[in-house]
Amino acid sequence: MGRKTLELLTESMFYVLMSLLKENRCGTEMAEWVQARTKGRVRLGPGTLYTILAKFQEEALIQETAVDGRRRTYTLTAEGRRRYLEEVARLKACLDDAEDETP
């Protein structure tokens, strides 16, 4: 049986990818960035954050670039960037549809 691939990015996953767009970050920095970016609306619990990181590494969407003491820094791969942009396009299409339908 093959490994199950990610079919859909959840909001937490989407923001984790977004947090790595411009800068390489470690896990806690991603969590802080996401919380700040969403003004506290999206918080990443430790279980969620590290499961996402493990899953994204499995799927080659991110990769570890450095281990400095306790900090493990990650960067977005080309596949991760493509997946992020694909999701952005999907969300934009959703928004366009919503705007068209809104009276």
Next chain:
Amino acid sequence: MRATVRKWIYLDPIDIGHFEAWLEAMAKKGLLFENLSYWGAVFRRGAPASIRYRLEPAGRLWTRESKDYCRELGWDYLGQVGRHFELYANSDANAPELHTDSVVHSYALEILGKRIRWYAIALACLTLVLLLLFLLPILQSPTPILTYLVESASAGNLYLLLPDLAVLVMLAQTYTSFLRFQRQLQKGEYPKRDGSWRRSLRWRMLPPLAALILLLWYLILLTAVLCLPWSGQLEGLSRPIPTLSLLELEENPALGTPQGMPANKNDVRFRWTPAAPEQYYIRQQLSDGAGYEPELDIYWYRLAVPSLAPPLLDELIERYGGNRALHTLNLSGLEQAVLADNVQENGQRLFLQNGNLVVYLDYSGQEELSSRPDLLEKLCQFDA
């Protein structure tokens, strides 16, 4: 008052939602989880508190960075629980959940979920093997099933199957709960940690309790099967037994116990099995010294369940009277009486049933078994 309390764990940690809810309910009573051992969960007495307990698959949050982040958010690592989980606790009501995304939470359980599915398949195979182990010898035996259950002392071993099945049911319940929990997460639903753990606990308590009772019952049966049977010669027997005297049936003063016959030819054996707690097998043989040697074997069963009597009678007729001419007789005080005749072999087989009593007589001689209904009635009215 002791500082710690030990509680037996009926809920398996694999039943994640209910196990966490149970720990939280204990904390609200002032019992704070300490650790898990083979002898149950140990709780420390303290002030009642609202503490969130969360199980995370073992090894998921293994890096120092992730452990630091857990601590930063107030999630204390309490140690490993069972083979599959690590337990975290948080007393800060405002701290974010360990998992803030249910779909991602379901990913965290993926590996364990695969393992559980394999366990479930292994469990189903084990159940099949267990059933085959117990049932194949019975199905392959030339003895019909009911006769086997009634006569065989080893038929009591079937009771061992019941505690095994009870434990298997318990494991199946646990695996089902885990898979339901995972499915809910996949759908984006957060499983509620409400009072439903109480109902689950009650259900989980049933199989081990049933297994324990059945095991004790099996030990009692085993003792009875081993200790109650006895046997002895008919001559000089002091115990009352149900019998139809061959001497009375023959009414021939020339008949007596043949000379030089092995002692065990005129004897009785008593057996006890759960299906027939009173069974006698009586053999009689006489001789007139001139070549006539009538024999009478009596199989006398008092069954535990009256409804088993008619099918047992049918099995006995099928087994011992199959190739003979069968005649239904009307004998007073009996529900069923069937005579199997064999003129060529100079013998008769009589099958009787009344209530929970079944009797099979195998007679070899010149008399008619049905000619002495008084003896048959006496045989069937025996009460030890």
